[in-house]
Amino acid sequence: MKCAIETSNLAKYYRVYSKKEGLVPSLVGLFRREYREVHAVRGIDVRVEPGEFVAFLGPNGAGKTTTLKLLSGIITPTSGSASVLGYTPWKRENAYRRRFALVMGQKNQLWWDLPAAESFRLHQQIYDIPEASFRQTMAELAGMMEVEPLLHRPVRELSLGERMRMELIAALLHSPEVLFLDEPTIGLDVTAQFTIHRFLRHYQQTRGTTILLTSHYMKDVDALCRRVIVIAGGRLIYDGSLPGLVERFGGYKIISVLFSDGEVPPDLERFGQIVSREPPRMRLRVDRQVVTATLRELLARYAADDVSVEDPPLEEVVSALFSSAEERSRETAVTLTRA
Template sequence: MEIIAVKELSKSFEYYTKELGVRNSIKNLLFRKTLIKEAVRDISFRIDQGEFVAFLGPNGAGKTTTLKMLSGILHPTSGSVSVMGYNPSERKNEFKRKFAIVMGQKSQLWWDLPAIESILLNKYIYQVEDVAYRKSLDELTELLQVHHVMNVQVRRLSLGERMKLELIASLIHKPQLLFLDEPTIGLDIETQKKVRDFLKYYNEQHKTTIVLTSHYMKDIEDLCSRLILISDGQLIYDGNLKEMNGAMNQTKVIKLKFTERVKLEQLQTYAGIRHAEDYQATLEIPKEQVNAVSRELLARLPIEDILIEDIPVEEMIVSMYQRKRAQ
C-alpha cells in the first residue's frame, strides 16, 4: 500500500549574501540583493507502507527540506505531496495523529521536567487511550531500557538517553509513519547501535513506515532496504542499496599484500593503481577484468594475501555526488 507519493516536488528559498568587510555590512543594511536558492528540485518518488527508507545526501542537499514538506512544516513551491492520503500542508489534526517526526537536534521534551511528563502530555495531545498508552509505554521502555531515567529531569540526562526518550515520546501514539531527521547524530557507537536495533525491530514488528535522514553510512546499511540519494536538491538515485552496488559500481577493488618488497614499476602495467607502497597495494579494476588480472597478479608477484572487494558505499556515493556536480 502506498503511503507517500511525491510528484515533481520543488522548493525554493530567498536568501542574500554579504561580501567581506564592514563597508559591505553597511551596504547590506540599506540594500540587500535577494537571491533564490532551489533547495529541492523536481523530486518524485513513492514509498509503500512498512518500508524503511533512507534519505542520504551532503549537507544542504535538501533532505531536511523534503522531510519538512512531507510533514507539513513547509509548503512546496511546486509539485504535489500526498502522505497517507492527506496533503501535509493543510496540517489537519487527523493527519498529525498518524505520524511523528523526530528531529535529532530539536527536542520536544520539557527540559526541566522528567521525560515521563512529556510522554504523558503526548498521550493527551494524541488522545491515546489508557490501556494502549500503558502497553506502548511498557513496550518502548523495555526495548530501549530506560526505566531508570524516566523520572530524572531531562536536562540531567545524556544525549543518548534523551534521544531514546525522544523516540518514546514520538511513538507513544503508534504512528503509521515516522520521520527521523538524523536520529543518531552525536551519539556514541554503542548507543547508535542500540537506537538502530530498536528502529529495526520496531519497523518489523509494527510495520511502521520509517523515513530517515542520516550521515552515518552504518545507519543506512543496517536499516534501510531502500536508499534515496539527493544532491543539490535533485534525486540522483532511488533504489536498493545492494542494487546500487551492481548498477553504479562497474569496478572492483583488489587489495594485495606482498611477502617481499614490490616496486612500483612492477605494478605499472595495471591501470587504476590507487595506492602502492612496499608491502601492499590497492588496485581498482573493471569488473570484467577482475578474474584475469588477479590470476596474473598471483602468477607474477610474491603475494601473501589477495582481497577482492566492492567499492565501499561511502566512496561510491561521494563519486556519485561528484559526478552530479560535474554535470
C-alpha cells in the first residue's frame, strides 16, 4: 500500500534578524544587521501508513509545528521533499487542500463574533459539501462532542474547551483523509482533554483517518497513539512504539516492596535511590541492568508480602530525553552570518 505521508530529508531554515537590546545598538542595527540562521527542521525522513495515529514529541522549538506547517503547505521547505496523499503540499493544489485538515491549539479560525454554526456554513461553501452530508456530519460531530446547545452562541462567549471542540468540528466537516493536530489540548482542563481524547479515538477508529498529533501532554500520547516520533533540534531521534521509547531512554525501573513485618529495613540505599518510604511500603529506583539481581537479593534477605516492578513515569523519561537532546543540539543549532 502507498504511504499516506512520506518525507525525505525535509529541511527548513529561517534567517532572522538578531536584535540587540538598547537604543544605540538598535540604531546601529538600522544600518548594519546581524542575521542568525535558525535551523528549525534539519533533514527529517518519515513514512506514515494510511490509518496510523502518530504522535510527534519534542521540546519547545524542536521543529514539530514547523514540520506540520510544511506538510500542510503553509510554508515551503529550504530543501528536501514531502508527499502527502501523493501531493506535494507546498504546491497548494486545491485537490490536496480538500483532503486534509490542520487544527492548531494556539490559533483559531472561527469568526469570533459569530456563532460557530455560521463558520461551519462558510466551510460548507468553501469545501463545496452537499447539504445532506453537511447536515449529517455536523449533527454527528456536534453530538459526539456534546456541543449541540452551543452551536448558535457567539464563539467569543464559549469557554476554551468548547471553542477547541468547535475548531475540531470545523476542521472535520469535509471528512479529511489526513488530519494534523498541533497541540489540540493545550490549556484545557482534564475533563475537556478527556472528551477530546474519547472523540479522537472513536473518530479515528471508525473512519481510519491518518492523524499526526503534536502535544506536550503525555496523557494525549498515551491515550491515543501507538507510534511515537521524537524530534529535537530539528532532527528525528526516535521513531517507534511508546513502550519502546521508555525501554530505550528510561534507564531505570521502580521496584516497590511491601515488607511483612510492618517496618522498612534501614540501609536500603545501597540497592538504589529511594523514591519513597511509607512503612511498610518502600519504592526504590534501580538501574535497568541490575533489576533482577537486586530483586533476588532483596527477597533473599527480607520477608515481603508483595513486590512489583514498574517502568518510570513517561513524563520523566521524556523530559530526561528532551534535555539531553537539547544539550546536544545547542552546539550546532545556530551559525552566525553577517549581512
